[in-house]
Amino acid sequence: MPDTTTTAPRPTSREHLAPAGTRPRRITARRLALYVGVTLGAAIMLFPFLWTVITSITPDGTLASGPTLIVEDPTLDAYARLLEAMPMWRIVANSFGIAIASTLLQLVTGSMAAYAFGRLTFRGKNVVFALYLATLMIPLQVLVVPLFIQMTKMQLNDTYFALIAPSIASAFGIFLLKQAVEGVPRELDEAATIDGAGHLRIFGRIILPLIRPAMATLAVLAFMASWNSFLWPLVVIRSTELMTLPLGLATLQGQFTTEWNVVMAGSVVSIVPIAIVYLLAQRHIIAGMAHTGIK
Amino acid sequence: MTLTTPTTAPRLTSRTPAPTRRRRRGRNTAWVLFFLAPSAIPLLLFTATPMGASLWVSLHKWNLLSPMEFIGLDNYTKLLTDPTTRSIFGHTLGYIAGYLPLVYVGGLALALALNQAFKGRSFFRAAYFLPVVTSWVVVALVWQWLLNPTNGLVNTVLGAVGLPQPGWWTDPQWAMPSIILASAWKDLGFVMVILLAGLQAIPGELLEAARVDGASAWQRFRHITLPLLSPSTFFVVVISLINGFQVFDQVYVMTGGGPAGASQVVVGQIYDLTFRYGRAGEASALSWLLFIVILGVTALQIRGQRKWVTHA
Known part of the structure; x- marks a missing residue:
């Protein structure tokens, strides 16, 4: 945007060196361009969500005649048909249950291993530790076929356990938490040992409270990974009652190929819970994701 | 939920005074087992074992039902000469080639905008990030509807302003661009957050000094911001390539690899070979080929980073 800067009034050097608070506020062309740009960006990022909601309340017939922004006779009909076709509440509960269970398991197994290492x-x-890290490099795709066979042999296919099994422990999480454990000053443990504390007490009373930020990061990443997971549930789950949201939605699309209002109603139902979680924990989630980038 | 109640768990009550060395060592081993077993057992059962099994299966002809037939490296040689292999890797590379520049340039533009102080900045940041928390299946469905060739919103708008209306995901030519568009939209916020963190780590005095010396906005961007952002850029490129080679969810939902295989990617082929065509051995071999390619590409990038990544 170099050309917009030339149209903006150039600050004299004295103005420039003055503290920001005393500088007179002006809406410069540059600032305007910034606002137009970020608003346009927000429109592109948010409009598809709005469009999903609009489509879901459109009565069946109008879809063929092309999309309209304002729905003349909005109806919740698509939601009723969705609930008829799929046990949506059960599926939402499955998604939450599986995500919470695998997050908790990863926090427990991860923090314990991090303490050991x-x-x-x-x-x-x-x-x-090197062997642990080696498992980090194996993509799920390599494991899918043999894992499926293994689950079949153990007669665990189509169970909640099978959904959770590959994410009970994550080498990435252990790595993340080990870094945090090593950041805790050793003098704290030593002082506790002199006071007669054992490993369990040091782990629970000293280490765990002090690595809470890293635990929060791991929790965010584990929850998101489980919530969005598709390939593994697709392979291992058959019964509708055990489906998670991504799998349920893909199945729904197969049933209602042309009835976009029903498919979009399903999408709305799966966006709303995670959007609420996101709004409540927005800061943690963004910080957690950014954390993976700073190494 | 853990299956692993370690029988070797140390007794907490045994606080014997002055234990002998051997006993102390035995107790230490027990503690190591206690802390490691909950992660070691599942990793062994659900990662290491299937990994070995996958190598074993890849040396066999097997349809998941009849007995396995050992064929040595035949699956690998077959894959390396099969033109389908070239086409699925080609589609996967095409996906990466379209996705990466789009998501990087878009993410950088958003990050640069959000790196300035202005009112409502946190609102915009939250808005851009919303697609990141939405699952791939939802994103794929929403974009399949937006890009619906007959009555989708995008084609309606294009038609209204007199532009050509592509067949998007129903057209072999446009199937992959449709997938790329949806994927870039979802990941833009993630790339933005990573680059924003990188931008905020750049010392303000450096940019200020350059400004005082008369460097233009473009010069400051080109010679200070971009080089100092290179570690974050490197991270985005590495992660995007690893994820790009593993692309599956959005392809499966939007096109199923079609039309006529025009958007079939490597993981899609692994899935189809196993569960559609009953060629589990070949699928396992293909998954190992994919793994080797990912390892090779990542190693190359780590070696090459010295040439262009600046560490401040």
Whole structure:
């Protein structure tokens, strides 16, 4: 945007060096361009959501005659048909249940392993840690076929357990938490040891409270990963009652290929819960995602 | 929920005074097991074992039902000579080639805008990030509807202003661009957040000094901001390539790899080979090929980063 800067009044050097508070506020062309730009961006990012809602309340017939922004006779008919076709409440509850369970499990298994790698001394520690990290590199696609076979053999296909199994422990989470454990000053443990505290007390009373930010980051990432997971549920789940939202929606699309109001009603139902979680924990979620970028 | 109640868990009540060395070491081992078992057992069962099994299956001809037949490396040689392999890797690379520039340039523009102080900044940041928390399946469905060739919104608008209306995901030519568009829309906010964190780490005095020295906005951007942002750029490129090679959800929902295989990607082929055509051995071999390609590309980037990544 170099050309907009030339039209803006150039600050004299003295104005420029003055503290920001005393500078007179002016709406410059540059500022205007900024606002137009970010508003346009927001429109592009938000409009598809609005359009989803609009479509979901459109009565069946109007879709064929092309889209309209203002629905003349809005109806919740599509939602009623959605609930008839699919146990949506059950599916939403499944998604939450699975996401919460796998997040909690990863926090427990991750923080315990992080304590072992960060604080305990034992032979072969580096080798074991390297093996843990090696599992981080294996993409799920490599594991899908044999995991499916393994689950079939264990007769665990089409169960909640099968959905959670691959995400009970995550090497990434262990790595993240180990870094945090190593950031806790050792003097704190030593002082506690002198006071007669054992590993459990040090872990629970000193380490866990101090690595809470890293735990929050892991919780956000684990929850999102589980919530959005599609390939594994697609492979391992058959019964409608065990489906999570992404799988339920893909199935819905197969049933209502041309009835976009029903498909969009399903989309709305799956966006609303996560959007509420997002609005409540927005700061943590964005910080958690950004955290993965700063290394 | 954990299946792993370690039987070796140390007894908390045994506080014997002055334990012998051997006993102390035994107790230490018990603690190591106690803290590691909850993660080691599931990783062993649900990651390491299937990984080994996958290599084993890839050496066999198997339709998931009849007994496995050992065929050595035949699956690999077959894949390497099969033109389908080239086409699915080609589509996957095409996806990355379209997606990465779009998401990087868009994410950078948003990050630069949000790096300035203005009213409502946190609202815009939250708005841009909303698609990131939405699941791929929803994003794919919403864009399938927006890009619906007959009565979708995009084509209605294009028609109203007299522009040509592509067939989008129903047209072999436009199927992949449709997938790219939806994917870039979803990930833009993620890239923005990463680049924004990188921008905020750039010391303000550097830009200020350059401004005092008379550097134009473009010069400051080109010679200070971009080089100092390169670690974040590197991260975005590495992550995008790894995720790009594994693209599946949005393809499966939007086109199912079609029309006529025009948008079939590697993971889609792994899925179809296993569950549609009953060629599990070939699918496993393909998954290992994919893994090797991802490892190779990532290693190349880490080696190449010295040439262009500036560490402040």
